[in-house]
């Protein structure tokens with residue numbers, strides 16, 4: 001068997017989730033190495049001293065250490081589900097939306113989720129800030145199955161894992177909010193076979209383990 005790319009991943013990390021979603025969508029296979037964040041393997045740190053997951057290492061030794069770069073690599077191999085099948089303007093807009101998600105929304109999500117790790121932060125105020133973005137998504141989803149129409153796009157794949165995380169902080173509150181389109185969109189994602197396929201549980205990887213091919217059966 002040809003040597004597979006290696007991905008260092010952590011099951012519940014939304015950045016790693018978006019990367020795994022794109023890899024699954026592209027039909028590529030990789031060797032998955034499950035990481036425990038407080039005990040990262042030497043092999044990963046040597047390849048990527050920045051020490052965040054996901055990290056993708058190609059057989060030629062090149063390293064992709066940003067989740068969006070991993071997505072671009074996967075879709076560059078084969079965008080068989082047409083995640084990028086949109087106009088240049090729409091793709092620019094998607095990338096802008098993802099920047100807002102990765103920037104201000106993620107900052108609020110972290111402060112909402114881990115209030116006591118930050119000085120002078122109010123979880124409620126951060127939840128309110130994050131909610132503005134969720135409401136924007138709700139508007140976009142009006143009358144549409146996905147953010148950009150009837151097919152799953154780059155924006156859906158990159159954003160959904162983070163909305164799931166936002167919802168998880170206080171599920172009762174989140175699912176009681178008046179953003180019906182977002183609830184429908186997130187629910188459909190959470191019950192999908194694709195989501196199940198990227199959320200399989202793997203033991204922590206260590207050198208010498210037999211390789212785990214992702215996506216598996």
Ligand SMILES: N[C@@H](CCC(=O)N[C@@H](CS)C(=O)NCC(=O)O)C(=O)O
Pocket residue numbers: 010012013014015016037038051052053054065066067068
């Ligand atoms: N900009 C990076 C962010 C990745 C990131 O922050 N991942 C988190 C886990 S969700 C991480 O590895 N943090 C390092 C740590 O917790 O030690 C990307 O898009 O890949």
